[in-house]
Amino acid sequence: MKKLYLLFVTALIAAMLLPACAPSGGAPDCTKEEVFCVGLVTDVGKIDDKSFNQSAWEGVKKAEEELGAYVQYIETTDSKDYDKNIATFADAGYDVIVTVGFGLGEATIAAADKYPDIYFIGVDQFQETERPNLAGLIFPEDQAGFLVGALAAMMTKTGKIGAVLGTDVVPPVWRFGEGYRAGAQYINPDIEVFVVYHNDVGFDKTFTDPEWGSQTAISMIDKGADVIFGAGGKTGNGAIIAAAEKGVYAIGVDTDQYYTVPEAAPRLLSSAMKMITPGVFELIKMAKEGNFPGGNYLGKAGYAPYHDLENEVPDDVKAKMEEIYQALLDGSLETGVPPAKPAE
Amino acid sequence: MDWRRFLFILLIIAILFGVVVLIGKAQVSPLVIIMSMLATTLMVATPLTLGALSGVFCENAAVINIGIEGMMLAAAFFGWLAAIYMNSIFHYPTMPSLIVGVIVAVLVGGLLGLLLAVLSVTFKVDQIIGGTVINILAVGITGYLNRQLFFEKGSIFHGNVPHAPGVLPTLHIPVPEALSAVCNLLPSPQGCLEFANALGKVFDQRPIAIIAIVLVFVSHYVLFYTRWGLRTRAVGEHPRAADTVGISVEKVRYANVIIGGLLAGLAGAYFTIESVPSFEPLMTNGRGFISLAAMIFGNWTPIGAWTAALIFGAAQAMQINLQFFRELIPPQWAFLQISYIVGLAPYILTMIILTGIVGKTIPPAADGQPYEK
Numbered sequence: 001m002k003k004l005y006l007l008f009v010t011a012l013i014a015a016m017l018l019p020a021c022a023p024s025g026g027a028p029d030c031t032k033e034e035v036f037c038v039g040l041v042t043d044v045g046k047i048d049d050k051s052f053n054q055s056a057w058e059g060v061k062k063a064e065e066e067l068g069a070y071v072q073y074i075e076t077t078d079s080k081d082y083d084k085n086i087a088t089f090a091d092a093g094y095d096v097i098v099t100v101g102f103g104l105g106e107a108t109i110a111a112a113d114k115y116p117d118i119y120f121i122g123v124d125q126f127q128e129t130e131r132p133n134l135a136g137l138i139f140p141e142d143q144a145g146f147l148v149g150a151l152a153a154m155m156t157k158t159g160k161i162g163a164v165l166g167t168d169v170v171p172p173v174w175r176f177g178e179g180y181r182a183g184a185q186y187i188n189p190d191i192e193v194f195v196v197y198h199n200d201v202g203f204d205k206t207f208t209d210p211e212w213g214s215q216t217a218i219s220m221i222d223k224g225a226d227v228i229f230g231a232g233g234k235t236g237n238g239a240i241i242a243a244a245e246k247g248v249y250a251i252g253v254d255t256d257q258y259y260t261v262p263e264a265a266p267r268l269l270s271s272a273m274k275m276i277t278p279g280v281f282e283l284i285k286m287a288k289e290g291n292f293p294g295g296n297y298l299g300k301a302g303y304a305p306y307h308d309l310e311n312e313v314p315d316d317v318k319a320k321m322e323e324i325y326q327a328l329l330d331g332s333l334e335t336g337v338p339p340a341k342p343a344e
Numbered sequence: 345m346d347w348r349r350f351l352f353i354l355l356i357i358a359i360l361f362g363v364v365v366l367i368g369k370a371q372v373s374p375l376v377i378i379m380s381m382l383a384t385t386l387m388v389a390t391p392l393t394l395g396a397l398s399g400v401f402c403e404n405a406a407v408i409n410i411g412i413e414g415m416m417l418a419a420a421f422f423g424w425l426a427a428i429y430m431n432s433i434f435h436y437p438t439m440p441s442l443i444v445g446v447i448v449a450v451l452v453g454g455l456l457g458l459l460l461a462v463l464s465v466t467f468k469v470d471q472i473i474g475g476t477v478i479n480i481l482a483v484g485i486t487g488y489l490n491r492q493l494f495f496e497k498g499s500i501f502h503g504n505v506p507h508a509p510g511v512l513p514t515l516h517i518p519v520p521e522a523l524s525a526v527c528n529l530l531p532s533p534q535g536c537l538e539f540a541n542a543l544g545k546v547f548d549q550r551p552i553a554i555i556a557i558v559l560v561f562v563s564h565y566v567l568f569y570t571r572w573g574l575r576t577r578a579v580g581e582h583p584r585a586a587d588t589v590g591i592s593v594e595k596v597r598y599a600n601v602i603i604g605g606l607l608a609g610l611a612g613a614y615f616t617i618e619s620v621p622s623f624e625p626l627m628t629n630g631r632g633f634i635s636l637a638a639m640i641f642g643n644w645t646p647i648g649a650w651t652a653a654l655i656f657g658a659a660q661a662m663q664i665n666l667q668f669f670r671e672l673i674p675p676q677w678a679f680l681q682i683s684y685i686v687g688l689a690p691y692i693l694t695m696i697i698l699t700g701i702v703g704k705t706i707p708p709a710a711d712g713q714p715y716e717k
Contacts, residue, residue, distance in 0.1 A: 192371065196667040200687020210620035211627065215384060216664050222380035222545045223372050223668070238620045245511065262507055263621060 028070050031093030038063055038284055039089030040073040041082070043101035047073050050259040052276065056100045056123050059280025066281075067288055069096075082107035090115045096287045098123065098280055108134065119287040123276060124172075130295035137279045137299050141172045142337035143328045144272035144301035145179025145231075146186070148251045150324050151270055151303065152227035153187035154317045155249055162194040162220035164213050164239035166232025167206040171340045173197070176231040176253060176272060178337045183324075194220050198235050210238025217242040227251065231272065240264040249309075256304035269313070271304035300329070349643070353651045356693070357385075360658045363680075368669040379542040381661040386546070389650075389657030390553040390618075391416065391628070394611035395635025396642065396649035397556075397563050398453075398604040403644055404567060405600035406580040406710040407464050408471040411478030412608045413632025415456045419612025421486040423449025424508060424623045425493070427616075431509035438509040442617055446512075446552075449613035450606050456482070457605015461598045468714035479632075487625045508621035515554060517547040552610060552618045559607070563646035576600055580708035583715040593715045608632070637694045643705045652697070659690040 030037035040060050042053040057073060064071045072094075074085045082104050089097050090111060098121045099108045105125040112120045112134035120134040127136040152161040161184055168174040174197075181193045196216050198206045217228045217239035228243035230236030231253035240250035240257065244267035252261060252271035261268070279299030286292050303321065306313050327333035361381055365374045395412045402409035427445030430436045436444075456478050463474035494506075520543045527536035567573035578586040579596045587593050611631075616623050634656055635649075642648025663686045666673070673680050680686060 194668045196664065197683065199683035200663055205629070208624045209627075209629075210622050210624070211615060212664075214620050215387060215660075218387070219380055219384050219661070219664050220668070222383055223376055234622060234624065237622070241511075241620060245514070263510055 029093070030070065030095070036067065036069045036096075036288055037089075037092075037094040038069045038071045038096045038098065039092075039094040040071070040098040040100065041085045041089070041104065042073065042075045043103045044076050044079055047075055051255045052123065053100050055255055055276035056098055056280050059277040060098060060284065062277065062281045063284040063288075067285060069284065069288070076104075079103060083110065086111045090118055094118065096121065096284055098284075099125070101125075119292050121280060121283045121287075123280065124274075126171075127296050132294040133292070135283050135293055135295065135297045137276070137283060137297050139172070139274040139279075139299045140301045140335075141175035141272070141274070142179030142182070142335040144253075144274065144303070145176040145181075145229075146183035146328065146335045146337075147301065147303040147321065147325060148229055148270055148272040149180035149183025149185075149193075150187050151183075151317070151321055152180070152229060152249070152251060153184040153191050154320065155269060155313070156191070156225075156227050158224045158226045159188070159190070160192045160194070160220075160224045161227040161229070162217065162225035163196070163229040163231065164216045164220070164236060165195070165197045165230075166235055167199050167203070168197040168341055169199070169203075173232055174341045175337055175339070176229075178341075179335050180229050180231075180272075182335050182337055186324075194223070194225055196220075198232060207233030207235055210234045210241070213238030214242035218246065221246045221248055227269065229253070229272070237261050237264075240268065243267060252304070258304065258307045266308050268307060269309055270306060273302040273304050275300040275302045346643075349641075349648065350651065353655055356655050357658045360655075360662045360689075364662055364665045364669070367672050367674075367677075367680075368665065370672055371669060375539065375542045377665070379545050381658070381665055383545045383548070384661035384664060385654055385657035386549060386553055386557075387619075387657070388660040389653040390556045391611040391614045391631050392635050392638055392653035392656055393556045393560060393650050394552075394607050394614070395632050396639040396653050397559060397646055398607040398611070399636050399639035400563065400567070400604075400642075400644055400646050400649055401576070401600045401607065402457075402460075402604035403639070403711050404580045404708055405576050405597045406583065406708055406713060406715075407460070407597055407601050407604075408475065408712045409460060409601065409604055409608075410472060410475030410633070410636065411456065411460055411482075412475075412604075412611075412635055413628055413630065414475075414479035414482030415453045415605055415608035416612040416615070416628045416632050417486055417626070418456060418482040419449040419453040419609035420615040420627060421490065421612075421623050422452040423609075423613045424616035424621075425489075428506055428508050432506045441509040442512055445509075445617045446610070446613045449617065450609040453609015453612060454602050454606040457602040457608070458598075460605065461601040464714065465594055465597045465601070468716075471712055471714075483626065486623075490623060490625060508616070511621050512551050512618045514548050514550050516544075517549070517554075519547050520544040550618045552614045555610070556614075557650075560646050560650040567646065577708070579715075580710055583710050583713075587715070587717070597715075611635075634690065634694060637697065640705055640707075641697045644707060655693060655697070656690045659693055663687050663689060 028035045038060050045053055047053055047057050060071050063069045076085055096119045100123045102124050108120050108122045112131050122136045125136040126138050163177055163180050165177045166173045177195050184191050184193050213235040227249040228239055229251040230239035241263045243250035244264040249269040250264045250267050251269050257271045258265050258268050365377050368377050398412050423445040426448035427441045430441035430444045460474050463469040464471045520540045523540040524537055527533040575591050575596055579593050583593045638652035639649045641652040666686050670681055
């Protein structure tokens with residue numbers, strides 16, 4: 001009996017070790033100079049989440065195809081494992097490690113200090129201080145908001161549009177909201193834009209309150225709004241689901257939410273996107289070429305395809321959207337939104 | 345329900361609506377604002393109304409139920425889970441899955457009601473402790489299962505939260521249409537038609553919201569006009585007298601606490617099956633406790649509790665609407681621009697109301713006391 005117990009404990013310990021040795025078997029020796037290895041650590045979630053993790057992984061896959069990199073990923077199942085998962089790649093001699101999401105920010109900074117010879121790419125991680133081997137891939141959310149705001153202003157029939165957002169204490173959320181307002185007013189200075197932030201609750205709740213998002217969206221629709229932009233995790237998802245339910249246009253955020261929120265898909269006009277895939281790829285390329293930019297690296301904003309509503313969007317609107325997109329890209333058009341909310 | 349309290353409630357709701365109308369009328373017509381706020385109020389008040397009714401049944405039979413919050417949370421989770429299972433594992437169509445979800449939610453509430461009854465009636469555990477047990481149990485079990493079922497490796501959904509079959513459809517009660525038909529008989533139907541049109545939003549409600557309002561009146565009838573209600577109140581006021589005339593105190597209490605659980609379960613279904621198709625840990629967010637406050641302010645009567653629930657709904661509607669019109673708020677009222685101050689309104693109102701500002705509330709005489717033969 002005692003032996004059985006011992007066996008059981010041994011097996012248990014062995015099982016605990018298992019996730020730590022994910023990248024193994026048939027792998028090239030990454031410690032060698034000529035082998036270029038890229039590892040990706042997800043935030044809690046899966047590599048095929050059709051959102052942040054997947055977009056970043058697609059950027060890494062592109063590096064595999066175009067730069068001949070050896071690529072591997074680790075899915076984080078518990079936020080306590082961030083350090084461990086990063087260290088798994090670092091100790092195996094990987095050249096570039098991509099960490100996905102705001103949540104891994106601190107773990108990535110710590111790892112960058114510990115392994116000065118490895119390049120780190122932190123997706124959506126704003127860098128307060130510059131480290132030569134760590135690039136925070138951040139995005140011009142105001143431009144993404146501007147694009148969908150302009151689209152909303154062109155598609156509304158009532159002249160009233162709405163945005164339901166998480167807290168404006170988080171600068172990217174505020175930039176989405178104000179970019180949306182600026183974009184709408186760029187098309188039509190007299191448009192009525194309802195912008196509501198979920199500021200009345202704590203930080204733990206502001207992005208996970210779909211019920212409030214839904215109620216707020218319905219209240220906007222009741223006042224005549226016929227396009228709803230939802231930006232703020234599940235709170236925003238609640239808003240676009242309610243909009244689709246009520247039969248008005250919905251606009252998603254971050255990635256193409258046509259795939260992440262199927263409940264809203266039939267009425268999803270577009271999504272204000274952060275172009276994660278090209279951003280990650282460019283940074284990996286720069287790391288390989290030896291001109292890696294430390295500090296913050298500004299990625300690009302975009303808007304998602306119209307999908308089911310392709311036929312409802314007139315051609316001149318599509319042309320105008322492309323025009324605004326190009327103008328924002330080459331800098332001839334500015335959103336006029338400051339990087340952070342001015343102090344009151 | 346004494347008239348003073350009714351008047352007070354109407355006054356508060358009128359003030360809450362009035363503030364928004366005064367600020368927003370520059371942008372949106374007052375009629376539209378009032379109707380839209382009314383629609384939001386009814387929607388937000390739904391779980392509070394059902395929660396308060398749950399309290400009314402339990403406490404009129406002298407069992408304090410502070411476990412409403414936990415009952416709602418557990419029901420919200422399991423109802424949602426059942427709907428997902430039906431839809432994505434057994435591939436049933438949307439509507440049957442949702443209905444099964446509602447039924448499971450109600451039953452889970454009832455089951456927790458049974459647990460409370462066992463604890464407080466049979467084992468005569470302190471009722472506050474019994475309710476607390478349910479609250480803690482619900483938080484733990486839903487948080488744990490939510491993680492294990494959806495986010496762990498090897499779980500049946502492979503770490504991805506599957507998509508819920510959606511939410512219950514909106515039902516339209518054709519009152520506005522009937523009204524516009526009447527309007528067209530008038531010599532100048534313009535204003536009347538506009539009113540009927542705006543009214544449409546109020547009558548676009550989802551099923552549980554409608555059921556909740558119906559249940560308020562059903563409960564009122566049951567409690568005050570049936571033998572069942574008389575027995576319930578007798579057990580709550582003077583169990584020994586009830587026992588003497590041959591009413592089984594235990595049975596009546598069991599039945600009422602289970603009914604209370606079923607109602608709290610329906611309130612839970614509102615969160616994940618009617619409002620949004622997703623579950624978040626702790627998503628009931630104290631609404632069970634606000635329900636209790638509504639019940640107390642409503643003096644342990646169904647209609648009173650409902651009107652009190654409407655106050656909280658109106659406060660929430662004000663909070664959402666004031667943010668729309670933030671730019672229009674005059675500078676001397678600048679404090680209304682700060683959303684957490686406005687967000688506090690429902691809770692501050694709760695405290696003011698509970699201080700007994702309008703008349704004393706009188707609980708059932710034996711409320712909270714176990715009955716010893």
